[in-house]
Amino acid sequence: MRRRLLTALAAGVPLAAAVYLPTASAETQTSAAAPTANCSAPSVKAPAGTRVESVTAVRQAGGTIHGTGILGGDVFNVPAFCQVTVTLTHPGDNDHAKVQTWLPLTKWNGRFQATGGSAYSAGDNGIALGTGVKNGYATTTTDAGVGDVLDTSWALKGKGQVNTVLLKNFASRSQHEAAVVGKEVVDGVYGKRAAYSYFTGCSTGGRQGYMEAQRYPNDYDGILADAPAINWDRYEVATLWPQVVMNNEKTYPSKCEFKAFTDAAVKACDKLDGVKDGLVSDPSRCNYDPRRLIGTKVVCDGKELTITAADAAVVRKIWDGPRTTSGKKLWPGVPVGADLGGLADTTDPGTDGTVQGKPFPVPALWVQLWLKKDPAFDVSKITYSQFTQLFKQSQAEYNKVIGTDNPDLSAFRKSGGKLITWHGDADQFIPTQGTVQYRKQVEREMGGSKRVDDFYRLFLAPGTSHCGLNGFDGSADGLAALSTWVEHGKAPRTLPATLINADGKQVSRDLCSYPAVSRYTGHGDPALASSFRCVSASRH
Numbered sequence: 001m002r003r004r005l006l007t008a009l010a011a012g013v014p015l016a017a018a019v020y021l022p023t024a025s026a027e028t029q030t031s032a033a034a035p036t037a038n039c040s041a042p043s044v045k046a047p048a049g050t051r052v053e054s055v056t057a058v059r060q061a062g063g064t065i066h067g068t069g070i071l072g073g074d075v076f077n078v079p080a081f082c083q084v085t086v087t088l089t090h091p092g093d094n095d096h097a098k099v100q101t102w103l104p105l106t107k108w109n110g111r112f113q114a115t116g117g118s119a120y121s122a123g124d125n126g127i128a129l130g131t132g133v134k135n136g137y138a139t140t141t142t143d144a145g146v147g148d149v150l151d152t153s154w155a156l157k158g159k160g161q162v163n164t165v166l167l168k169n170f171a172s173r174s175q176h177e178a179a180v181v182g183k184e185v186v187d188g189v190y191g192k193r194a195a196y197s198y199f200t201g202c203s204t205g206g207r208q209g210y211m212e213a214q215r216y217p218n219d220y221d222g223i224l225a226d227a228p229a230i231n232w233d234r235y236e237v238a239t240l241w242p243q244v245v246m247n248n249e250k251t252y253p254s255k256c257e258f259k260a261f262t263d264a265a266v267k268a269c270d271k272l273d274g275v276k277d278g279l280v281s282d283p284s285r286c287n288y289d290p291r292r293l294i295g296t297k298v299v300c301d302g303k304e305l306t307i308t309a310a311d312a313a314v315v316r317k318i319w320d321g322p323r324t325t326s327g328k329k330l331w332p333g334v335p336v337g338a339d340l341g342g343l344a345d346t347t348d349p350g351t352d353g354t355v356q357g358k359p360f361p362v363p364a365l366w367v368q369l370w371l372k373k374d375p376a377f378d379v380s381k382i383t384y385s386q387f388t389q390l391f392k393q394s395q396a397e398y399n400k401v402i403g404t405d406n407p408d409l410s411a412f413r414k415s416g417g418k419l420i421t422w423h424g425d426a427d428q429f430i431p432t433q434g435t436v437q438y439r440k441q442v443e444r445e446m447g448g449s450k451r452v453d454d455f456y457r458l459f460l461a462p463g464t465s466h467c468g469l470n471g472f473d474g475s476a477d478g479l480a481a482l483s484t485w486v487e488h489g490k491a492p493r494t495l496p497a498t499l500i501n502a503d504g505k506q507v508s509r510d511l512c513s514y515p516a517v518s519r520y521t522g523h524g525d526p527a528l529a530s531s532f533r534c535v536s537a538s539r540h
Contacts, residue, residue, distance in 0.1 A: 035108065035190045035191060035192050036105060036106055036190075037081075037082045037103045037104065037105045037106075037108070037189050037190060038189055038190075038191070039057050039058075039059045039082035039103075039105065039189065040057050040189075041055045041056055041057040041084065042055065042057070042084065042184070042185055042187075042188025042189055043055075043188060044086050044181060044184050044185065044188070045184060046088065047088070047176075047177045047180040047181060049090055049173075050088045050089065050090055050091075050177060051088070051089050051090075051091050052086060052087070052088060053087040053088065053089050053096065054085075054086070054087045055084070055085070055086050055087075056084070056085050057082055057083070057084045057085075057189075058082070058083045058085075059080070059081075059082055059083075059105070060080065060081050060082070060083050060102075061080055062077075062078040062079045062080040062081055062133070063076075063077070063078060064076050064077075064078070065078050065126050065127065065129075065130035066126070067125040067126045067127040068125045068126055069121070069125045069148040069149065070148060070149060070150070071118070071125055071127075071149060072125075073125070073127045074127075075126075075127055075130035075131050075134060077134065078130045078133055078134050079104055079105070079106070079107070079133065079134065080104075080105045080106075081102045081103055081104050081105055081133045082102070082103045082105060082189055083100065083101075083102055084100070084101045084102075084103065084185045084189065085098055085099070085100050085101075086098070086099045086100075086101075086181050086185065087099075088174075088177060088181070090165070093165040094165075095145040095165055095166060095169060096145050097142055097143060097144050097145040097169055097174050097177070098142065098143050098145075099140060099141075099142045099177065099178045099181045099182060099185075100123075100129070100140065100141055100142070100143075101138060101139065101140040101181075101182050101185045101186070102129045102130070102132065102133045102138070102139050102140075103133075103138045103139075103185070103186065103189050103190070104133050104136060104137075104138070107136055108136060108137075108138060108190060109135070109136030109137060110194060110195040110196070111136070111137050111138070111194055111195060111196045111197070111198065111483075112137065112138050112139075112140070112182060112183055112186050112194035112196070112197040112198065113132050113137040113138070113139045113140070113197075113198045113199070113200060114139070114140045114141065114175070114178055114179055114182055114197075114198070114199045114200075114220070115128040115129065115132065115139060115140070115141045115199075115200055115201060115205065116141075116175070116199070116200070116201025116202070116204060116205020116206065116207075116208040116209060116225075117141075117144075117149075117201070117204045117205055117208065118149050118202075118203055118204050118205065119149040119150055119203070119204055119362050120146065120147070120148075120149060120150060120151065120152050120170070120204075120362070120365070121143070121146070121147065121148055121149040121151075121204065122142055122143055122144030122146055122169070122170050122174060122175070122204070122208075123141035123142045123143045123144065123178075124141040125148075128141070128200070129141060137198075138182075138185075138186045138189075138190075138194065140178055140179075140181070140182030140185070141178065142174045142175065142177070142178035144166070144169040144170050144174035144175070145166055145169050145174065146166055146169065146170050150361055150362075150365070152365050152369055154166045155167075155365075155369040155370060156369060156373060156375075159373075160373040160374070161373070162369075162370060162373065167370075167401060167402070168401065170402075171211070171401050171402040171404075172211050172215055172402075175208045175211060175212060175216075176212065176215070176216040176219060179197070179199075179212070179216065179219040179220065180219075183197065196221045196222070196483070196486060196487060197219070197220045197221050197222075198220055198221065198222045198223070198224065198479065198482065198483065198486075199212055199219070199220045199222075199223045199224070199225070200223075200224045200225075200478075200479060201224070201225060201226070202225075202226040202227050202228075202467040203226075203227055203228070203229050203429075203430065203466065203467055204229050205225070205226075206225040206226050206227050206228030206229060206230070206421065207225075207228050207229035207230050207232060207402075207404050208225075209223040209224065209225025209228065209419070210223075210225050210228050210230050210404050210419075211404045213225075213409055213412040213417065213419055214404065214406045214408075214409065214412070215406075217409075217411040217412035217414070217415045217417060218411075218415050218417075220417060221416070221417060221418070221486045222417065222418045222419075222420075222482040222483065222485065222486040223417065223418070223419045223420070223482075224420050224421075224478045224479055224482050225419065225420075225421050226421055226422050226423065226467065226469070226478065227422075227423050227424060227427055227430055227435075227466055227467050228404075228421060228423070228430075228435060229404075229430055230403075230404045230405055230434065230435065230438055231331075231403060231404070231405050231434050231437075231438065232398070232402045232403055232404055233394045233395050233397075233398040233399045233401075233402060233403045234330070234331055234391065234394065234395060234399075234403075234434075235331060235430060235431060235434050236362070236363045236366040236367075236394065237322075237363065237366070237367065237371075237387070237390050237391045237394045238321065238322050238330060238331035238332075238363075238391070238431070239343050239360065239362070239363045239429065239430070239431070240343075240359060240360075240363040240364060240367060240379060240382070240387075241317075241318065241321065241322040241331075241333070241343075241387070242318045242334065242340070242343040242344035243343070243344065243357045243359045243360075243364075243379065243380070243382075244322075244382050244383075244384065244387050245314055245317045245318055245344075246314055246344060246346070246357050247357055247380050247381075247382070248383060248384055249310065249313065249314055249317075251308075251310040251311060251313070251314050252346045252355040252356070252357065253311045253314060253315070253340075253344075253346075254300050254305070254346070254355075255341040255345075255346075256298060256299075256300030256301065256305075257298060257300065257305060257307060257311055258315070258339075258340035258341055258344060259339075259340075259341075260293065260296065260298045260307065261290050261293060261307075261311075261312075261315045261340065262336075262337060262338070262339065262340060263502070264288065264290075264292070264293050265280075265286060265288040265290075265336045265337060266278075266280055266336075266337050266502050267502075268286070268288045268292075269283070269285070269286035269288055269336065269337075270502070272285055272286065273517070273518055273519050273520055273532070274519050274520030274521075274522065275520035275526045275531075276526070277501060277507065277520075277526040277527070278463070278501025278502035278503050278505070278507070279462040279463045279499065279501050279502070279507070279509075280336065280337045280425065280426075280462060280463065281425075281462045281517055281518045281519070282425075282517050282537070283335045283336045283337050283425050283426070283432075284433065284436075286336045286337070288336060289316070290311075290312040290315040290316050290319070291309070291312045291316070293307045293311075293312060294307055294308065294309050294311075294312050295307065314344075315340065317333075318333055318334050318340060318343075318344060319333045319334060319336055320333050321333030321334075321431070322387065322391065324388045325384050325385050325388065330388070330391055331391075331431065331434065332431040332432075332433035332434055332437075333431065334428060334431065335425060335426055335427060335428075335431065335432050335433070337425065337426040337463065338426040338427060338428040338465065339426070339428040339465065340428070341428075342360065342428030342429055342466075343360050343363075343428065343429065344357075345357070345358040345359070345360065346358050356380070357380055359379055359380075360429065362429075364379050366394075367379055367382075367390060370394075370397075370398065371390055371393055371394055371397075405438060405441075407438065407441035407442045407444070407445040407446070408445050408446070409442055409445075409446065409455070409456065410446060412455065413446070413454070413455045413456075417455060418455055418456075418482060418485045418486050418491075419455060419456040419457070420456075420457055420459070420478055420481060420482045420485070420492065420495075421435065421456075421457075421458050421459070422458075422459040422460070422461055422469060422476060422478055422495060422497075422511060423435045423458070423459075423460055423461065424460075424461045424463075424464030424465050424466060424467075424468045424469070424473065425460050425461060425462050425463065425464060426462075426463050426464055426465050426468075426473075427464070427465060427466045427468075428465055428466055429466040430466060432460065435458065436458070436460075436514070439452075439456075439458050439514060442456065449515060453491070453513065454491075457491065457492060457513045457514070458513070458514040459476075459494075459495045459511040459512065459513060459514065460511065460512075460514060461473070461474075461476070461497060461499065461509075461511055462499060462509065462518070463499055463500065463501060463502070464499060469497060473499060473500045474497055474498040474499040474500050474506070475497065475498045476495050476496065476497035476498070476511065477496070478495060481495055492513065493513055493534075494510035494511060494512060494513065494534060495510070495511040495513075496508070496509075496510055496511075496529065497509050497510070497511050505527070506527075507526070507527040507528075508527065508528055508529040509529050509532065510529045510532065510534065512534035513534070515536070515537045516534040516535060516536060516537065517534065517535060517537050518532045518533070518534060518535075519532060519533060519534075519535045520532055521533055
């Protein structure tokens with residue numbers, strides 16, 4: 001996975017578009033004899049409001065699965081499976097959404113799993129599907145009738161007109177329809193319904209998981225929704241803020257200079273958890289002032305540079321997050337410890353030494369297509385006051401469509417559903433505090449932390465980038481924890497994880513269930529989880 005992400009980055013593919021691979025430990029697998037798949041096209045009843053255009057079934061040999069689209073990737077040793085594709089349309093809307101389900105021909109574990117998408121892709125490119133089959137799951141995804149991760153050709157249906165049909169598909173309804181269809185396909189192919197149903201996803205997939213819990217609470221027994229792109233209408237505009245800051249301040253620190261600020265902040269706040277271990281356990285408490293680095297010399301590409309007051313001012317604004325011209329806070333900034341180059345990327349110097357901002361495509365496209373309705377709109381010209389207008393416009397036009405921030409999860413709780421989320425504390429693309437704020441809103445809505453813990457738990461992963469666990473910054477088996485909770489009633493107090501510290505070394509940690517935080521016990525190897533305990537944030 002690490003190699004695939006690096007390859008994607010080299011090709012210009014952002015980390016937010018990275019495929020998330022859920023895992024499942026052996027203990028989650030059933031030992032009972034599983035039915036064998038009858039790989040023929042099953043009868044599928046159209047979900048409400050749709051019409052089935054076609055149903056096909058193809059027996060696939062398995063082996064190595066090559067991911068499609070710009071993300072690519074490979075899954076090895078996938079067993080033979082039945083690939084069922086159902087194409088749906090909403091009469092009158094002229095859309096065509098494909099729901100694809102891969103079913104192990106043998107050794108099905110009796111469970112159904114749906115997988116989410118990345119960036120502007122609603123579904124999986126084959127990697128999570130193959131991983132699901134490899135772990136014994138009948139696995140479903142939908143393309144919602146839209147394109148690959150950065151393919152937004154579907155956004156506008158005419159000059160200045162948003163394609164509201166496909167936006168609705170992408171935002172909510174296609175994921176629900178995939179749940180309905182996928183379960184029918186499982187029943188039709190195996191002659192038996194799945195004993196348990198799960199949803200897994202990260203980033204866009206994480207948002208889709210929350211949308212399911214909020215709007216379709218009976219679709220899944222358990223939802224693993226990580227680094228979720230909830231608050232979509234706000235965070236998408238907010239993550240263009242670093243570019244707006246650099247352009248308005250006319251200051252473009254290099255990646256090397258940005259790294260100097262990040263490294264200094266991590267070093268200054270490392271011991272907040274009681275020991276120097278190369279990880280900042282609670283970045284929200286890190287109050288490192290970037291102005292402390294003014295005058296420091298750093299070597300970048302063989303050249304000695306001096307950190308300026310202007311550099312520090314840019315970093316301070318980016319960490320602080322977007323504000324109105326009058327100083328009102330709009331959204332959290334990039335977490336201290338995260339790679340500032342993710343959202344504050346710049347071009348290489350031109351022949352005259354000129355550097356320009358290089359905006360992260362996901363928020364840039366959101367502003368160009370869904371807000372300005374103009375693909376040629378130049379985001380580099382956005383002023384501070386215009387930024388505030390765009391932020392408020394996005395809220396007004398799209399919160400109810402794709403905001404995915406309804407804190408009332410009472411129907412999901414009543415259905416018996418369980419929800420687990422982990423989010424990297426060094427997420428460079430989706431501000432971690434947005435997820436924390438949502439969790440706090442749910443607590444206020446539903447009677448406090450303890451009541452919410454009965455069905456929804458959040459785990460923050462120190463030093464971990466966007467969708468980093470099981471990919472770039474270590475691993476954690478959230479699906480195993482979720483299935484244990486759903487099937488055996490054992491709620492996870494911690495989530496065992498392997499993390500990568502500032503020195504690039506692996507360390508083991510037990511991620512704490514929010515709002516608890518990790519603290520060193522005072523003895524033991526800092527590389528071992530046993531040397532830490534989870535304590536109340538107020539005691540930290």
